[in-house]
Amino acid sequence: MLRITDILEKTQSYLNQEDLEKIEKAYVFSATVHQGQLRLSGEPYLTHPMEVAGILADMKMDAATIVTGLLHDTVEDTLTTLEQVSDNFGADVAQLVDGLTKISRITFGSQEERQAENFRKMILAMSTDIRVLLVRLADRVHNMRTLQYHPPEKQQFIARETLELYAPLANRLGINWIKVELEDLAFLYLYPEAYQEIRRRVDKKKEQRLAYTEEVKGIISQEIAKFGLKGEVEGRAKHFFSIYNKMKSQGIDFDEVYDLIAFRIILDSDQDKSCYEALSVVHALWKPVPGRFKDRIAMPKANGYRSLHTTVIGPYGERVEIQIRTREMHEWAEEGIAAHWRYKEKRSKLGAEDEQIMRLRELLEVQQDSGSPREFMSNLKMALFPDEVYVFTPNGDVKAFPKGATPIDFAYSIHTDVGHSCIGAKVNRNIVPLKYELQNGDTVEIITQAGHHPGKDWLKWAVTSRARSKIKNWIKTEERKKSIELGRDILEREFKKHNLKLSQFVKSEQMKKVCEDNGVGDIDDLMAHVGYGRISARHVVNRFLPEDLVKPEEKVEKPKAKVTPPSPMGISLTGIDDVLVKFAKCCAPIPGDEIVGYISRGRGITIHTTQCPNLAELDPERILEVNWNVKGKETYPVHMRVVCRDKKGVLAEVSSAISAMDINISHAEVETTPDLRAICDFQLDVNDLEQLNHLMASIRKLKSVMTVERLRRG
Numbered sequence: 189m190l191r192i193t194d195i196l197e198k199t200q201s202y203l204n205q206e207d208l209e210k211i212e213k214a215y216v217f218s219a220t221v222h223q224g225q226l227r228l229s230g231e232p233y234l235t236h237p238m239e240v241a242g243i244l245a246d247m248k249m250d251a252a253t254i255v256t257g258l259l260h261d262t263v264e265d266t267l268t269t270l271e272q273v274s275d276n277f278g279a280d281v282a283q284l285v286d287g288l289t290k291i292s293r294i295t296f297g298s299q300e301e302r303q304a305e306n307f308r309k310m311i312l313a314m315s316t317d318i319r320v321l322l323v324r325l326a327d328r329v330h331n332m333r334t335l336q337y338h339p340p341e342k343q344q345f346i347a348r349e350t351l352e353l354y355a356p357l358a359n360r361l362g363i364n365w366i367k368v369e370l371e372d373l374a375f376l377y378l379y380p381e382a383y384q385e386i387r388r389r390v391d392k393k394k395e396q397r398l399a400y401t402e403e404v405k406g407i408i409s410q411e412i413a414k415f416g417l418k419g420e421v422e423g424r425a426k427h428f429f430s431i432y433n434k435m436k437s438q439g440i441d442f443d444e445v446y447d448l449i450a451f452r453i454i455l456d457s458d459q460d461k462s463c464y465e466a467l468s469v470v471h472a473l474w475k476p477v478p479g480r481f482k483d484r485i486a487m488p489k490a491n492g493y494r495s496l497h498t499t500v501i502g503p504y505g506e507r508v509e510i511q512i513r514t515r516e517m518h519e520w521a522e523e524g525i526a527a528h529w530r531y532k533e534k535r536s537k538l539g540a541e542d543e544q545i546m547r548l549r550e551l552l553e554v555q556q557d558s559g560s561p562r563e564f565m566s567n568l569k570m571a572l573f574p575d576e577v578y579v580f581t582p583n584g585d586v587k588a589f590p591k592g593a594t595p596i597d598f599a600y601s602i603h604t605d606v607g608h609s610c611i612g613a614k615v616n617r618n619i620v621p622l623k624y625e626l627q628n629g630d631t632v633e634i635i636t637q638a639g640h641h642p643g644k645d646w647l648k649w650a651v652t653s654r655a656r657s658k659i660k661n662w663i664k665t666e667e668r669k670k671s672i673e674l675g676r677d678i679l680e681r682e683f684k685k686h687n688l689k690l691s692q693f694v695k696s697e698q699m700k701k702v703c704e705d706n707g708v709g710d711i712d713d714l715m716a717h718v719g720y721g722r723i724s725a726r727h728v729v730n731r732f733l734p735e736d737l738v739k740p741e742e743k744v745e746k747p748k749a750k751v752t753p754p755s756p757m758g759i760s761l762t763g764i765d766d767v768l769v770k771f772a773k774c775c776a777p778i779p780g781d782e783i784v785g786y787i788s789r790g791r792g793i794t795i796h797t798t799q800c801p802n803l804a805e806l807d808p809e810r811i812l813e814v815n816w817n818v819k820g821k822e823t824y825p826v827h828m829r830v831v832c833r834d835k836k837g838v839l840a841e842v843s844s845a846i847s848a849m850d851i852n853i854s855h856a857e858v859e860t861t862p863d864l865r866a867i868c869d870f871q872l873d874v875n876d877l878e879q880l881n882h883l884m885a886s887i888r889k890l891k892s893v894m895t896v897e898r899l900r901r902g
């Protein structure tokens with residue numbers, strides 16, 4: 189079991205006394221809160237955080253990271269609060285521990301491969317600091333090393349999660365040793381037979397292989413030394429999982445896996461050019477296999493990996509795979525971001541090919557300037573991981589969205605119908621508004637209601653192009669539907685005026701021709717154009733009349749549409765099949781007023797008086813002549829102003845004149861002016877203009893009344 193002195197020993201070479209004291213304090217804290225807890229192995233729980241801290245110390249991480257390693261399970265598994273961590277170890281450590289607590293709650297629910305990448309991205313995005321991820325990886329390494337104590341089912345689950353999430357994450361961060369160790373351990377639990385078979389075969393020829401390895405190493409070392417290059421040559425068996433993958437992907441048998449051993453030339457020089465020199469030495473020595481040379485110095489991998497790779501025909505006619513790199517490249521290849529973390533020197537020769545590498549390099553340069561590793565790490569994270577958020581569906585799948593996405597985007601990503609009928613969402617079981625911005629790790633559930641439709645605001649809130657185009661489409665279709673309906677009504681009335689029935693002509697050749705002549709596709713288009721007011725109904729109907737009946741359009745007396753009066757509430761429906769008719773508030777028309785209808789796109793017809801000043805602002809193309817068709821004794825709101833001398837009893841006189849005509853006063857306001865006049869504004873409910881005129885005439889007769897007028901707004 190690792191002891192605290194071991195950890196301090198590992199760290200004292202690069203940390204100061206103050207840091208060491210912090211680590212010791214964290215050890216005491218962790219030991220106290222984990223007291224009494226046991227691991228499945230029967231060991232005290234404390235062994236786990238200690239091992240994790242030890243791995244981080246080997247990686248030469250900073251004090252905060254090692255302290256976090258010691259504390260990483262305290263908030264999740266003990267009564268410790270984040271506040272306590274913050275009080276004792278500072279906000280920095282508390283934030284790291286918080287990140288780890290959050291990540292540990294993500295469980296890899298789905299077995300589907302395609303989900304793995306999203307899970308990886310979510311974990312990356314949730315690691316607000318790369319150090320969180322490094323602790324998580326160290327945590328996973330130790331958990332995998334002690335996986336034998338779990339029941340088989342749990343072993344399978346953790347191993348799969350490791351293989352699909354954590355090994356690729358280690359690879360992405362360029363930490364090869366973690367990737368290799370996690371892969372082989374996961375391989376052992378997931379495919380025990382294949383693992384044992386490969387292991388057995390690798391062991392079988394061990395002697396032979398070792399001898400061969402020594403021989404090849406010797407030849408290479410001698411040869412490069414001849415050319416004045418200093419360095420060491422390594423030869424080792426590849427890890428089991430990569431052998432397994434090679435056999436599987438290339439469909440080859442174990443005996444054909446010639447490159448079981450990977451050779452490496454690690455040069456002492458820090459010059460890229462020595463790698464190329466070593467390469468030419470090797471190629472002069474053994475014949476290179478065409479197509480097998482890869483220049484990963486000129487074109488590094490996305491994770492920053494640099495090396496030259498070649499395969500040559502070796503001393504026995506076998507293929508030999510060789511990697512050539514400087515010591516610095518080697519360190520990066522094995523430790524990835526963890527190595528970068530420590531490097532102070534500026535790296536200047538990363539290839540320009542890969543944009544990600546370019547950004548990495550920029551960041552490394554920034555690091556030079558700022559000197560703050562923390563800033564570097566958070567910048568690095570932003571560069572590596574795009575602006576996306578990752579959220580869960582209720583059954584644990586992960587979906588990726590651009591930052592700023594809302595439940596609307598989520599709903600449309602499931603299905604167009606779910607989007608259209610979405611009325612709200614639950615995020616982590618709480619109801620949120622549709623404009624809520626999704627956060628990493630949210631579990632999102634969409635609430636739908638049949639018959640619900642997208643709202644106008646939705647375009648403000650949706651950010652994915654899928655959701656936006658679906659919403660726009662819906663609005664467009666809906667507007668068109670309404671225009672078609674309206675156009676059909678208008679046309680029907682127009683046809684009826686001439687004792688014709690529109691329905692009889694809808695499918696006629698003549699109608700087809702009318703459509704063609706007007707440059708529209710079909711009858712629906714034509715109706716939509718009439719509905720929008722782009723084509724007049726008269727123009728269409730003329731085409732169906734005998735020639736002697738056709739009059740020039742301007743001279744035709746426009747037929748008057750009939751408007752059924754509104755309901756007592758003042759808003760009306762109907763009359764003409766489902767076309768919404770409403771009265772403009774600005775001029776408040778009442779029967780008897782000269783009126784016109786205005787076709788508002790997709791919102792039916794609004795009735796204005798011909799006197800309404802607002803008409804001047806409206807598109808004359810969409811103004812429609814209409815007429816009253818009053819059947820019952822409906823009432824309409826109207827405003828009337830009476831100005832009189834401010835004399836006691838005048839208001840009572842006016843009011844009684846109004847009630848004498850059985851007119852309801854729905855609202856009244858009286859204002860007295862300094863010159864002793866009273867201005868009385870009434871809102872009345874009248875039947876029609878005649879009644880209103882009659883009333884105004886009778887009020888004018890009152891002695892104290894100076895003026896009476898109908899008020900119009902707007």
Ligand code: MN
Pocket residue numbers: 236260261327
């Ligand atoms: Mn742990």
